[in-house]
Amino acid sequence: MAHSDRESYKGEKSCCQEQHETQTASCCGSSSASLQKHHTHSSCCTSEPSESINLENPGQIETYRVYGMDCPSCAATIEKSLRNLHDIHEINLNYSTGKLQVSAAHSSAFSPIIRQVEKLGFDIEPLHHQNSKTYLIEGMDCAACANTIVNHLKNISGVQDVRVNFSTGKAQVEHDTPTEEIIREISKAGYTATLITSSRTVSSSQKTNTLPVITSGVLIALGFTSSLFGIPLLISNVLYAIAMIISGYKPAKSAYYGIKSRSLDMNVLMTVAALGAAIIGEWLEGATVVWLFALGVMLQTRSIEQTRNSIRNLMNLAPPDAWVKTGNTLIKKAVEDVALGDVLVVKPGDRIPLDGEIIQGDSSINQAPITGESIPVDKAVGDTVYAGTINENGSLEIKVTKLVKDTTISKIIHLVEEAQEKKAPTQAFIDKFAAIYTPIVFILALFVMVLPPVFDGLWSEWFYKGLELLVVACPCALVISIPVAIVSAIGNAxxxxxxxxxxxxxxxxxxxxxxxxxxxxxxxEGKPAVSDVIALKSEQDLLAVIKTLEAYSNHPIAKAIVTYADERNVDTLDGVNFRSITGKGVQATINGTNYYAGNKKLFIELGTTFENLQTHVERFEESGKTIIIVGTEKELLGVISVADTIxxxxxxxxxxxxxxxxxxxxxxxxxxxxxxxxxxxxxxxxxxxxxxxxxxxxxxxxxxxxxxxxxxxxxxxxxxxxxxxxxxxxxxxxxxxxxxxxxxxxxxxxxxxxxxxxxxxxxxxKALKIIKQNIWFSIIIKAIALIFIFPGWLTLWIAVLSDTGAALLVILNSLRLLKMKE
CATH class of the missing domain: 3.40.50.1000 (HAD superfamily/HAD-like)
Known part of the structure; x- marks a missing residue:
């Protein structure tokens, strides 16, 4: 094979390698929000810190992951800010990996780090904290619920840090207190918590309790019916009061801890509205408000769980056990107990438990759970297989190359969960808007309750309008409109x-x-393949000669030619005196005749005329294909072109x-x-x-x-x-x-x-379209409710229905993304 032709074919790859080795592209001017992820070397903006801390007396070291840096100068800013903290020995923030290592004199010195980095506008999470545990939280129906849990747990002694993500339904809590106490405190706030001990325990621990909603609904119906038949009003009011207690206990409990944690969430607003309605004697309105709210929360929670399950279902793809070959026997082990290098036996129809390399057998593997490919992929000895994929046919022996925590499916789950926890720009804006909107409307409600009655004396009327404003003050549908859509879309993808x-x-x-x-x-494809074969006499003879000449070469082009010949059942001839002609081609003696394969330059030097192939050669050259001419000093057998294929x-x-x-x-x-x-x-x-x-x-x-x-x-x-x-x-x-x-x-x-x-x-x-639909729908419903309050067209229970109903419709609209198909 002509080396010059081969080098030209490898040109682009060489450029790419050079790019990887000498990358100096500017980062400061990039518009990418995650630029740091793409760079693997030091930047132009600042020198890259070393990967680890090296101190004679390091004290204690903690590691964090920082997100949101769009230039190494961001890393320098964070380092400079953290150095101002007390008792910090040394700080190293690697911009490329986002890994922050901090050395301090004692453990308490680490407490302000997360808060300080977040003040600078970056996201940060601790890595490898022994005291950090993950809990599955049930019952959250909006981001305000997550804030209530965060604020409540931060007041608990022994809790160093709390992160609750509404989208995934998980809480990351760093604490020294017993796990049971954390679960108990979360329960006090009105939510159910389950400790996640492994990636396989992330499943809903209990079904939503519908009994309180059903019971209070029946009591309200009985109270309303009894009033129609002339039964004393006291009886109806007692039934309404019992209904309020049954369906309102959980929100009231959450409201108590919300107020205690200085969180103005929907539980607080709804509880105040219900109590206010009872104070002014509107027992039916109060009971209806609480019942509609409880019903809405239940339906919202059930709907949101569908989006969370889109990721939890991924966790069930890989089987929990594996058959490990030990000598001539098979032992069933939990995948967590399988070591690197162990040999697994996977029967036809079974899912592959761990990533590995096939050492015996061949089969078709359904890789749809990992890659989404609908057609099974043929695998043989030496090929890589992934946990969670399905062995369609043929028994396989697989050498384990990755532990359960490092498998491709585990990384997918981890990356998707991380993705769901990151706020989109629109979501961040809406959250900021909600944080301002809710207290403003809450204060406005207080003014409406107090000021107008001073002038016209209609205390009950204005108090009622104030209660309506309280209900309208929580932008539940608006806040929930974006994260549910994003989680659904990411889960579908x-x-x-x-x-x-x-x-x-x-x-x-x-x-x-x-x-x-x-x-x-x-x-x-990224690899060469034979695209054209022009034989002056017999194509079979041409392929036999070229296969013989290239049979001992490891070059990709030579391999492509040999593969092409093998596919056509062409046999290798007996050849001797193989020789490489630098920059021109190769030579060998076959049946006493010297044959050559190479470029035009080789055959020009040999004096061989190739007018018969001139048109084909020029056409291949114009197309940018690599040309291999085959023949002897006296005559040509033909020409083969090789190119990268689509x-x-x-x-x-x-x-x-x-x-x-x-x-x-x-x-x-x-x-x-x-x-x-x-x-x-x-x-x-x-x-x-x-x-x-x-x-x-x-x-x-x-x-x-x-x-x-x-x-x-x-x-x-x-x-x-x-x-x-x-x-x-x-x-x-x-x-x-x-x-x-x-x-x-x-x-x-x-x-x-x-x-x-x-x-x-x-x-x-489609996700962007649904997000816009959700935002506009939420804003319009809220605006209509606000406008209808003052003319007296809005009742308290319709205000609740507009809020919880809108939130539910927004969720259902977002769930369409989970069902979207190609």
Missing amino acids: AKNGVLIKGGTFLEKAGAINAIAFDKTGTLT RSTTVSALQNLKNTSIKQTVMLTGDHEGTAKTIAKEAGVERYFANLLPEDKVKAIQKLQAEGYKTAMVGDGINDAPALATADLGIAMGGAGTDTAMETADIVLMADNLEKLPHTIKLSR
């Missing part, structure tokens, strides 16, 4: 083999109108993208113009940029952005790091086989093709 790293990136994906693709390994799913994926209103599809490649033009035409991309060095790919992305396009970049997550960072959205492909890709990009396509990209874009746009 994960089920289909796509990781979306957070609401921010979901919103960005929905706004994308141009997508740039790296060529090699993204649009194409993936089978590329054309359909790009066409589907255009159907999603993507305005520009662009290919970026280090190949020369001829190859780029050919591949672009085959793939169906509208534009291409050829002869690109890594820094040129960044310029191409910037050019698209300058033209007004919101641009995504699709690459492998490693070699295209600068371009991925510069783009508005970085998308990595083939995450199932690459841990780095799962960590670096904003969105990860787990399968090694573009098949799921159109669904991801459609899902993101």
Whole structure:
């Protein structure tokens, strides 16, 4: 094989390697919100700190993960701020990994760190805290509930830090107190907590109790009916009071701890409204308010659990036990007890328990749970398999390469949960709005209760209007409108083999109108294949000679030719005197005749005429294909062209993208113009940029952005790091086989093709549409309720119905994202 041709074929890969090794792209000017994830080396902005602390007397060391840094200067700001804290020895924040290591004189010195970093506008979480435990919280129906739990637990002695996420229903509590006390305190606040001891215990511990709602509903109906039949009003009021106690006990209990924790949540507002209604003698209104609220909370909780279960179902994909081969016997072990290097036996139809490498057997593996691919993939000895995938046929012996906590499915679950906990920009804005809106309306309600009656003396009327304002003061539907939609969309994507790293990136994906693709390994297979065979005489003879000449070479082009010949059952001939001709090709003696395979230069030097092939050679050269001429010194047998081939799913994926209103599809490649033009035409991309060095790919992305396009970049997550960072959205492909890709990009396509990209874009746009619908619906309902209060058109129970009903409708609207199919 001609070395010059081979080197030209490897040109783009070399560029990518150089990019990975010498990456110096600017970060400060990037618009990416998660730029730090894409860089794997020190930045231009500041020098990168070392990965660990090295002190003679380190005292105590704690490790944290910091999120939201968009430039290494952010890391410098955080370090500088933390150095002002008392008793801190040393601080090291690695911008690339987001890992913060702090050395301090004693454990109490770590307490202000999280608060200090959050003040600077970044998210932070402790890593590997021995005292940190995770709890599953049931009964939360909006973010205000989470705040109530946080504020309550922070007042408990022995609790150092609390983080509660409404979307996932989990609480991360760092405490020295017994677990039972934390569960008891959460129960006091009106919620049920379960300690999560492993990834498999994240399931709902009990069903929603509907008995109080049903009982109080029956009592209200009896009270109302009795009043129609002339039964004394006292009896009806007693029934209403009992109904209020039954369905209002839990909200009142939560309200008590909410007030104690200085949280103005819906439980507080609703309890005050119900008590106020009882004070002014509106027992039916008060009972109805409490009952409607309890009913709404129950329905909301059930609906939200559907979104949370979208992730919990992933946890049940991998089996809890594995059959481990020990000598000639099989022992059943819990996957947590399986060690690296153990050999598992997986029978046909069973799920694979852990990631590993096949050492015996072959089968078709259904990888849909990981990659979303609908067609099973053939696997043989040496291939990698993933936990949670299904062995369709054939018994397999698999050597374990990853422990249960490190498997691909475990990383997917962890990354998706992290994504669900990150607020999208719209959600952050709405939360800030709600934090201002609620106290303002609450104060307004107090004024309405007190001031107008001073002038007109209608105390009960204005007191009633004030109670209505209290109910309207909680923007439940508005606050819940975004996180439920985001969690549903991320859950749907994960089920289909796509990781979306957070609401921010979901919103960005929905706004994308141009997508740039790296060529090699993204649009194409990333490996050469025979594309044309032109034989002057017998194609069988041509393939037999070229197979013999290339049989001993390990070069990808040689392997491609040998594979092509093997597929056509061509046998190798007896050859001797094999020799490589540097920069030109190879030579061997077959049946006493010297045969050659190489470039035009080789045959020109040999004096062999190739006019008969001139037209074909020129055509292949124009297309950017690698050409191998085969023959002797006297005559030619023919010519073979080799090229990188388009993936089978590329054309359909790009066409589907255009159907999603993507305005520009662009290919970026280090190949020369001829190859780029050919591949672009085959793939169906509208534009291409050829002869690109890594820094040129960044310029191409910037050019698209300058033209007004919101641009995504699709690459492998490693070699295209600068371009991925510069783009508005970085998308990595083939995450199932690459841990780095799962960590670096904003969105990860787990399968090694573009098949799921159109669904991801459609899902993101649908999510944005639903979020907008939810926000406008919530605002309009709230505005109507506010307007109707003062003319006296709104009753207290209709105010409750408008709030809880709107929240429920918003949730149900968001749940449509879970059902969205390709």
